[in-house]
Structure formats: C-alpha cells, structure tokens
Amino acid sequence: MKPTLFISCQKATILIEKQQDVKLDFKTGLKLKFHLLLCKTCQQYNKQSVLMQNIMSKYFKNEGSTNEVDKDNTALKEKIMSKLK
Amino acid sequence: MPNTQENKQQNLFKDWVNLYTNALYTWALHRTSHIEIAEDLVQDTFLAAFNKLENFKESSSPKTWLFAILNNKIIDYYRKNKVKFTVLDEVLNSDNSIKDNFNEDGNWRENTSQLAWTADGNLLDDEAFNQQFSICIEALPSKMKNVVSYKFLQEKSTELICQELEISPSNYWQIMHRAKLQLKQCIQNYWK
Numbered sequence: 151m152k153p154t155l156f157i158s159c160q161k162a163t164i165l166i167e168k169q170q171d172v173k174l175d176f177k178t179g180l181k182l183k184f185h186l187l188l189c190k191t192c193q194q195y196n197k198q199s200v201l202m203q204n205i206m207s208k209y210f211k212n213e214g215s216t217n218e219v220d221k222d223n224t225a226l227k228e229k230i231m232s233k234l235k
Numbered sequence: 236m237p238n239t240q241e242n243k244q245q246n247l248f249k250d251w252v253n254l255y256t257n258a259l260y261t262w263a264l265h266r267t268s269h270i271e272i273a274e275d276l277v278q279d280t281f282l283a284a285f286n287k288l289e290n291f292k293e294s295s296s297p298k299t300w301l302f303a304i305l306n307n308k309i310i311d312y313y314r315k316n317k318v319k320f321t322v323l324d325e326v327l328n329s330d331n332s333i334k335d336n337f338n339e340d341g342n343w344r345e346n347t348s349q350l351a352w353t354a355d356g357n358l359l360d361d362e363a364f365n366q367q368f369s370i371c372i373e374a375l376p377s378k379m380k381n382v383v384s385y386k387f388l389q390e391k392s393t394e395l396i397c398q399e400l401e402i403s404p405s406n407y408w409q410i411m412h413r414a415k416l417q418l419k420q421c422i423q424n425y426w427k
Binding site: 159172199219227229 | 245262298333337340341408411415416
C-alpha cells in the first residue's frame with residue numbers, strides 16, 4: 151500500500167478518541183487535521199465526542215442528573231441510623 | 236453534661252441520611268445492578284463518612300462528598316470481585332456500532348451523516364439533555380458500560396486504567412469509540 155494522506159472516517163474517528171488521551175505523532179496528527187478539513191461529519195463527530203467526554207465525566211461524578219429509583223428506603227435509613235453510635 | 240457539639244453533629248448527619256440515601260442508593264444500584272450490594276455500599280458509605288466527619292469541609296457540598304466516598308467504595312467492590320471488564324471479544328463482537336455507522340470503505344453511511352444534533356457548548360449545562368444522556372449511558376451494553384464507568388468514576392489517566400483493566404490502550408480507544416458511536420446514535424434518536 152502506498153503511503154497516503156487520506157484516511158477513512160472510521161480511522162479518523164478512532165484517532166479523535168486517541169487524541170483526547172495522548173498527543174498524536176506528527177504524521178498521524180497531520181492526517182487527522184487534513185481529514186477534518188475535508189469532512190464535515192467528522193468535524194461534527196469531533197465536537198460531539200468532546201462534549202460526550204465532558205458529560206460522561208460530569209455524570210460519573212454525579213454532577214449530572216439521574217432519575218432516582220422509586221423505592222422506599224425507610225428500612226435502610228433506619229438500619230444506617232441505628233449503626234451511627 | 237451531654238456533649239452538645241456531638242449531638243448537633245449527629246443530628247446533622249441524620250438529616251444527610253434522610254436527604255441523600257435515595258440518590259446514593261440509585262447510583263449504587265446503577266453501578267452494581269444488585270439491590271443487596273447497593274444497600275451495603277450505601278450503608279458503608281455513611282459509616283465511613285460518619286467516622287471521618289472531621290475531613291468534611293463545611294464549604295463543600297455534603298452530597299458531593301458522600302458521592303466521592305461511594306464512588307471509591309464502588310471501585311473497591313469492582314476490584315475485590317474482579318468484575319470482568321475485559322471480556323474484550325464479547326465487548327467488541329457483540330456490538331454493531333461500526334457496521335451501523337460505517338460502510339465497507341470505512342466512511343460514514345449516508346443515514347448517519349445527517350447532523351441531527353449539534354454539539355454546542357450550551358448542551359453541557361442543559362438539564363434535559365443531561366437527563367437524556369444519562370438514560371443513554373445506562374442503556375449501553377453492560378460490559379462496555381463497565382469499562383466506561385471504570386474510567387470515569389476515578390480521575391486516573393487512561394494509561395493507569397488500561398493497566399488495571401489489563402487491556403491495551405488501542406483496545407481502550409476502540410471501546411470508547413464504540414461507546415460514543417452508540418451514545419451519539421441514542422441521542423440522535425431522542426434529541427431533535
């Protein structure tokens with residue numbers, strides 16, 4: 151296969167994930183930049199990916215919102231209280 | 236003379252138990268899928284918090300503090316029980332997100348290229364969007380969700396996470412890639 155500047159969208163989107171953790175090497179970074187210049191959908195994915203990363207981080211720190219399950223936790227609360235001595 | 240300072244603290248703590256048990260329990264249940272384990276984790280969280288109440292800074296939110304303790308307990312639970320995250324083949328083969336999104340040449344399929352939702356900065360603070368997003372996260376296949384939660388429950392580098400999960404970074408990015416493709420699709424279906 152001859153070396154090429156062109157990469158597929160599938161490859162580009164994996165590189166977008168990688169890029170959020172490590173610095174891409176020069177050549178790979180260039181390929182991604184070039185791809186993003188030409189591809190609107192990947193540009194969009196790039197933004198979506200970063201947003202999703204931030205929202206997940208927020209969610210798992212419980213700063214996002216979760217619907218609380220509908221359960222009567224009275225017994226659990228009482229059990230906990232009884233152990234607080 | 237009764238120690239009023241201690242009584243006051245105890246009453247305050249009881250308020251916390253009343254206020255936050257449901258939220259903590261819901262979260263523990265999401266992360267473990269077991270009612271008894273979730274209850275135990277919540278109980279352990281409160282007991283641990285009670286015993287190190289002096290570490291709580293008045294300036295921070297009790298909820299955030301309690302959740303940080305619970306998240307540590309959840310990670311401990313994962314580790315102790317060697318929750319199998321890394322059945323890689325299972326994660327990667329059972330999921331169609333690559334086929335659904337990309338054609339044989341690795342380019343976006345036509346139906347996926349419509350830009351149904353725009354990731355502008357405001358969405359991060361949009362309550363309804365966050366709500367929908369949390370539903371989509373919980374709907375991920377459980378093995379995939381485990382890897383994602385393992386990463387985000389702790390503030391650790393991907394390198395460390397990979398060591399702990401015994402997967403290679405490239406496998407990790409593959410899993411994250413697929414999780415995001417699924418999330419993106421899920422959001423696309425509900426967020427118009």
